Amino acid sequence: MTDRVRTVRDPDPAQARSLVEEGIERDAVVTLFGRCTVEYDGRAASTLGPGDRLVVLKPDGTALVHTDEGQQPVNWQPPGCTHEPAVEDGQFVIFSERTTPEEFLTVRFEHVDHAGALDGSDPSALDLTGTEADLKERILADPDLVESGFEPRATERDTPAGAVDIYGEDADGNAVVVELKRRRVGPDAVGQLTRYVDALERDLHAEVTVRGILVAPSVTDRARKLLAERGLEFVSLTPDPGTALSE
Amino acid sequence: MTDRVRTVRDPDPAQARSLVEEGIERDAVVTLFGRCTVEYDGRAASTLGPGDRLVVLKPDGTALVHTDEGQQPVNWQPPGCTHEPAVEDGQFVIFSERTTPEEFLTVRFEHVDHAGALDGSDPSALDLTGTEADLKERILADPDLVESGFEPRATERDTPAGAVDIYGEDADGNAVVVELKRRRVGPDAVGQLTRYVDALERDLHAEVTVRGILVAPSVTDRARKLLAERGLEFVSLTPDPGTALSE
DNA sequence: GTCTTCATGTCGGAT
């Protein structure tokens, strides 16, 4: 069951380099654990002094440097990078590089405690529910959830300000812009809705009233005031019919 | 140099459970590689069919499930969760749980190819430059970069719409709101600046002219038009003096 | 705890 995994304990720099090089060659997920320093230069720049970290190299060109804390890596490179393992000044080093924008990551190991090349395959795709797309489906299946008599006319309708989540008409024939959010919203979402409503009013030559409705589970105080100031409306709705939050 | 690392190849479920339990007990970073399925339920919900993945458990309660692609984990739990290794129906399983909000993650292994408990310490902090804070410092050190005669009066000045990055006065005594962005900005930043300017105009009782200036390396077309519509201004500046982008 | 905003955000989709 396993020649899918090759690991080394306390490899010397040459051994580490060899395992990583072969791992990359074989499209394996490569893991390293040991004392290292990290330098990054690109969109921003950073340095990180010595410490024990877990480094992961993926066959798609991703690099991750994880400390013992936090969900996010302390340093990283996105997919599409080229990783170059090397021995320099007697140390095992990984150089990682990308272009557009140019970014460089260097991980320099004082000591490698453990190195692994993990070979596998992953045919499955994630199935996720409770997203904004689900909220949209929910409304299209029952537009009255927004307002009695609401009739969707288009989704992703283009305006000079961008695409509107749901565009439609109310019972009186007014244009309605609906902006969807899967979770509680703040002022930013009001800004978005404002831009769409303004753009549509311009587009429709002021012959039609354009209403803006923000649909989300709930809204912060500041956002509610902003909505009021700008004559926009709010409807409480979650992506999941089972979850009914108080407004 | 190494009783800091304990690893097992092809552990049976009981061995995997034992190593993970001891690893958690010792505040180690635990890694697992093998064929597994993943279920998540919480703010949203997801299922993931069988595939080979790398699972990382951190002593702070973080869990990460990484496939062979992408910078982001396919599933995860944030810091503060409790991880419970178990053997169920002859399979090694990790249950992870958090509260506020309640979220559950279950990783069920068909086979574990490799398991490791990695013990280390990390005393170093990341030193990062090229951030919005650096851009702010740059301007405070030389306010003329925004405009000749500009005089900062406060940073993070509070308004009913939130805190303004830099608040000051121009050579004519007009109030100036400066919104900083470390990189090229889109319509969202204009919305932000708009909210601050509107709030300040209200606050200052329309006795003073309030100018809004967006400072960033560059701006998208749509954002530029929005700025023009709303009588706001743009100044091109990067966080790093060395990097001078064309507007 | 909630609220607000920054981020080397990342990611996907459309142009």
Place this chain on the structure above:
DNA sequence: ATCCGACGTGAAGAC
């Protein structure tokens, strides 16, 4: 390639 907005965004700071 850039632009735009969603994300189980995460993380930090203020209140």
